[in-house]
Amino acid sequence: MNIIGVDILSFLIISPAILAAVLLFIPNKWIARVAALVGATFIGGVAAAVFFAYNSSIPGYQLELTVPWFEAIGASWHIGIDGVSATMVLLTGILTPLAVLISWEVEERVNVHMALILFFQTGLMGTFIVLDLMVFFLFYEISLVPMYFIINQWGGPNRKYASTKFFIYSLGGSLGMLLAIQLIGGSSGTFDMVALSNPTTGWPAFTGEGGTFLGIPVETVKTLAFIGFFVAFCIKVPVWPFHTWLPDAHSEAPTAGSMLLAGVMLKLGAYGFLRIVIPFFPDIWANPITIVGIEMTWAHIFAILALMGIVFGAFAAFGQTDIKRLVAYSSVNHMGFVALGLAGAALVYGETVLKGSVDAQMNQSAILATNGAVLQMFNHGLSSAGMFLLAGAVYHKTHTRDMREYGGFWVKAPIYGGIFIFMSMASLGLPGLNGFVSEFLVVRGSWMIFTAITAIAMVGLLFTGSYILKGIRMVLHGPFNLHWKDYNLEITPREAVAIVPLMVLILITGLAPNWILSVINATVTRIFGG
């Protein structure tokens, strides 16, 4: 498929950057705003077209294209999508125009701000679409730079600290990944993710020369490479205890930045686990290791960290009085479920590769857990973006994030209140809205794989309720705080336009999830040999 003479997936990657470059030369803020919105909406339309053009009944990657690039090091412009990346491309396509619309509230250096958002989109799209490790890394890092500037230049009072922490932390994680990529590429002579993922001919089957590589036992090499990826993606997801950059970055970023950070950027990490770490290292995930006398696997460690994220994320969110921090911690809590689902997938996939097969119950559980994890990535993208939008809306009007200074806003802002409750419930995982479907699938899947961990995770879900209700309670309930009597707190039409698509998608996905789940399910089922 082509669009303006360019392959459609390449178009999705390149066009935001070109638009960004053009925007830099548009000093008029209104032209810049409109141009960015129209462009991002068009790109969003193309992303939707890609999603619906993807045919889930055909195995393998689609819209594939391989063009040599940097042949000297064995990299290539290999792009293509499966059900998982199609979902993520769609999510990116949806959220970017909404973020652009929200960032119309930015008044300083408008064109640069818009350009950074679009430039960021290039990084995201590229990461989700490319199938070459080297290029993957390139885009993975590209996404970091514009977000750093967005936080650093347009953020809240503590933006310098937050942006530096975000940048250094992420970059530090990426270094290990870069080494791991070099290790893999150097040893197997290719960076092609599809080839490397193959359990019988790819990286999992790599044995080096007589069990060693560069004089080091292959097991050690693999473990080191694994840890490189593991830490990098754990930071991005973020998995507990690599999460402390997130509350700072999210709460200091401007609204659009928070929306994209929480909505899409965190998914880069989860996507990396699914696309790289799980298929590349089945043996490391599932082989028993002994830690302080207890025999477990890396998958179990991952699941326990996920559990910590779910539980402590919820607790920490409950302990907040800053509305954006509360929402930020909710991401730690929700992404914990993604991680839990992925841990189940990793264990079962690893055992399948090691032993040749696992029993049908485990396989089915892993499929459902993975379905749940991927759907949760999409769902959290919608609901967290929505929550940040609403938190940003009230912050923009009151210039304070301290919920103790709010109170009774439902009196003066009934529509905002209704939307706030709707989004909160989506975030809470109310059945009938999207989050429930994915959380149920993760719980159902992990129950058979990590029974005790899943049971304890319910404590986290309980406190999800606590912090959500605390948010509603402190913002909306109570007598109206007359300090704000001269403020117009009601949602503005522009904010409403930006949030309605999210609400519609949340409701549709909650009531009839199969429009997206069938696509995810087909790919996931194939991963597990179904």
Add this chain to the structure above:
Amino acid sequence: MDLSLFFSDPNNLAWLIPIGPLLAFAVITLITNKAKMVPGTSGEYTDHNHPAYPGIDVPMVANWSRTASVIVGLVGIIAAWLIALMVIGYATSLHELGHEVLSSTAGWMDTGATTFNMGVQVDPLTVAMLFMVPLACTMIFIYAVGYMAKDPRQARFFSMIALFAGAMLTLVVADNLLLLFIGWEVMGLCSYLLIGFWFEKGSAYNAAVKAFMTTRIADLVMLLGIAYLFAATGTLSFREIVYNTEVLNGLVAMPAILIPGLSAASLIAIFLITGTVGKSAQFPLHVWLPDAMEGPTPVSAMIHAAAMVSAGIYMLIRMYPLLEAGGNAHHGEFTPPLLYMAIIGSITAIFAATIALAQNDVKKVLAYSTISQLGFMVAALGIGAYVAAAFHLLTHAFFKALLFMASGAVIHGMEHGEHHVHAHAHGQDHDEDVHVHPPALAAHSKAGHHEAETEGAHEEHGHHEEEHFDPQDMMNMGGLRRTMPVTFVTFLIGGLSLAGLPFITAGFYSKDEILADAWYGLTHGYGPHALVFILLALAAFLTAFYTMRQLGLTFWGEPRSEAAKHANLGKGLVSFTMTLPLIVLAVFAAIAGFIGVHPDLPILGAIFSPNGNPFHHFIGATLVVEPEGIPFNWMPVLTSIVVSVGGLLCGYLLYWRKPLVAGQRDPLISILGEQMHTTLKNKYYIDEVYTAVFIRPAQWFSKNVAYEFIDKGIIDGFLHFVARLFTWLGDFIKVLNKWLIDGVGDGIPELIARFGFWLRGIQSGRVQQYMLIVAFALLVLILIFALSTGVMQAAP
């Protein structure tokens, strides 16, 4: 798809039942709920639930919007009722309802190679619920027209109760546990929103949060049960699980995960029952329900009768074959889930009944009585009294909805009376509704934890008021029978039905059937049956007593306050819409029991059950094997009569023969003793214990441990340490540079300095310039890439 063709098939018709209220919810929310602005001190807006806001305009529902929303809501629920009646007609005309059902499913979600189906089904149990729920809901809607007529947010109220009714109807027609759970949780949301409907009051929003969180504990356990059941059987369809002995036997044979010695069936059942313990307010998760009285009274009726708490019992009845799998209560074979239900249910029944004795709030008495009656049902299921539990669920729904709405009428009347008194005291014409109630924030906020945090912020507009008149306190009432005769008669009918007055009330028959089942087991020497029999009989006695106390305090004797003297519902629409439902429900509260009379009961059995107990046969067909009927025995019947009449008599002696006068102490205090009475009045201090043991530690842990200590202290502390380490390292190298390189020569440093000077030119500090460079670099990169790979040509 041709919709009319689709819905002309009776199998598909049940889909339409919840649609009416759900559509009404959508229409009200999106279209008809429109606000007008009124001054924040206007009498239209402020009353004791809505504080005044001097100096600002506040939105409240516009007049046309109020009317339109009410109409939309009524149309929605009446449509559901009519369709439900049609469905009942179709269902009962089936040859053998039970073996055959009306059902319709559609694929909902892909799960690996299989698909999860969502659907609706109508079997005998559904029919029974479809008879009760839409009827009770319609009455509640009609009642709310009058009850909320002056509320500034009536349109919102109707949208919420419409969603509530829609969720309940979804739950009733669902053919699988997941759809049931969706309805279940949406109802949870609605109850949260409705309990906290007067969200400006501290007591209201605290009660709302409490209700949501307490039920959520149970719901999460239930979610595990659903997940486990889904994992173990691969399906959640009721038909495929509870109507399928093969699946049930498989679950019994499967050892439970994690817990040795238990079958999967038992563990799943325990998880599901725990869901009901929360939803149907069983001990120890009952604490939310009395506080839920903060909501407007129609909500109380909705939560406590027609919908939410019934849903918990309904789910247990629905899943009963699974709960019983591996055991048989009729033959004394108890599985852990059965014991769990028998013990929790009977403890709750007696425990809540004792608390109800000492409550003075007219709605709180009913709240505890609800908890107690739900305990009856749970206990009944625990001893295998399947049909009796379903029977009591129905009759209880009617008389409890009636009682709540009647108590609402009493409260409304008292408010009206108080208003009247107030208006006269101020020398105003009481018909002119301009009196401004001062904000009653201080009186209403219980200073919960959040409250403490926000106290400072709200101080400025929360000025304190002298002692607030409580229109719900029965000690302020008395003599209402004169000014509110219809309310009195209907309240009396409902109360007697609750007390189980022999032979002429519905409550007698359903309660008697539970006791009969328990007696049957007792005579066979089964311990749980004996426990249930004794505790329930005691609870029934207390029920009759506190009902009589409530009736006496409210309606008998002389008015104990000025407000009570003038209490009435007024005239016109308000009075009509609030009275009509009382009359309709009173009829059902009296006669609904006759569908389940034991055939061997002298005279009445011959009249109402000539061909065997009709309700028993009807509901029994829900199961694969119809449960055996219990042979008639005089003992439980006599017990029922004795406890009911005895309780009523005691109540009569204490509160009717010599009615309380103003200022007099409750005679119960001297009977129970001061200390006992205080303990009961304070609900055994369970709320205080929970606050101290769970809530405060959780808050402390969240803020101080999870956030401040772990995240800020340990993790960030480590990060900052590393950062400092590197900064220090950098400084060290800088110093090293100075020594070494400066020592070597000035040539290189000078070069560096020049480079630095040049660099400084670029580093203008303006982000546009940085960006320009980045963008330029990117553009070059893309160009190189495009030219070198030929993407543009290569695209097929």
